[in-house]
Amino acid sequence: MRFFALLTIVITLAAVIFKWRFRIVNTLLAVSFLRQAVVTISMNMPAIREKIMPALFQRQTVK
Numbered sequence: 001m002r003f004f005a006l007l008t009i010v011i012t013l014a015a016v017i018f019k020w021r022f023r024i025v026n027t028l029l030a031v032s033f034l035r036q037a038v039v040t041i042s043m044n045m046p047a048i049r050e051k052i053m054p055a056l057f058q059r060q061t062v063k
Contacts (some may be wrong), residue, residue: 017024029035042048 029038043052
């Protein structure tokens with residue numbers, strides 16, 4: 001019974017976090033220290049940096 005209750009709580013928590021994941025992320029990233037830490041950590045990851053950097057400094061052509 002105890003295992004079933006724990007499993008139910010974990011599944012419910014996972015569903016709530018999944019449903020409100022963007023709201024949770026936006027709330028966390030509203031804190032400047034956390035936002036700065038996330039950017040610093042993500043830019044230290046080569047795979048992310050290689051995908052983001054060319055897009056940031058790409059020249060836009062006017063048609």
